[in-house]
Amino acid sequence: GQQLNQSPQSMFIQEGEDVSMNCTSSSIFNTWLWYKQDPGEGPVLLIALYKAGELTSNGRLTAQFGITRKDSFLNISASIPSDVGIYFCAGQKRNAGNMLTFGGGTRLMVKP
């Protein structure tokens, strides 16, 4: 089963609103990544985080690597219709080779 708990499972917001989602685990991860998946496509990497406490931005997206190494957060500011999709967190553990563990995803819907 999935080791990463992602919440919320879905969000329906108004265009222009800010969005927050998070990913938690009982295990420690050395790397956190956030992906977005559009309908009918594969996930696309948005942000990669490599250090506890790290805060990284990519345009309107900001992600943080939790200080405990057991969680990560993604914020989207001033949402627009093209933000619609499924957002996945993924973590990599020490000594796990190059394997990633994925969360269950947050489905974002934006009302124009």
Added chain:
Amino acid sequence: DAGVIQSPRHEVTEMGQEVTLRCKPISGHDYLFWYRQTMMRGLELLIYFNNNVPIDDSGMPEDRFSAKMPNASFSTLKIQPSEPRDSAVYFCASTPPGAANEQFFGPGTRLTVL
């Protein structure tokens, strides 16, 4: 530059038939991953290769599944015989040297087994 290429994009087959999914990773990438995505189980890693060598196949569901990577530019995932519960979207992903956790995904193959 071309991304990860997968074929076919859609496959509909009958139970018991053999299915072969194909993947061409991004040129120069040295890791290749096969995933399966379903509503119930999300994204599951099936197997991954490094420099064409299988490293971990613990996610392969059962002996009906097999994967090969005969060279750096081609990999296949085969299901024989296929079953309805194999219906899912299968993704291939590759990573460049030195950034092995930044995976680039292909568009996926949607498999339906009737």
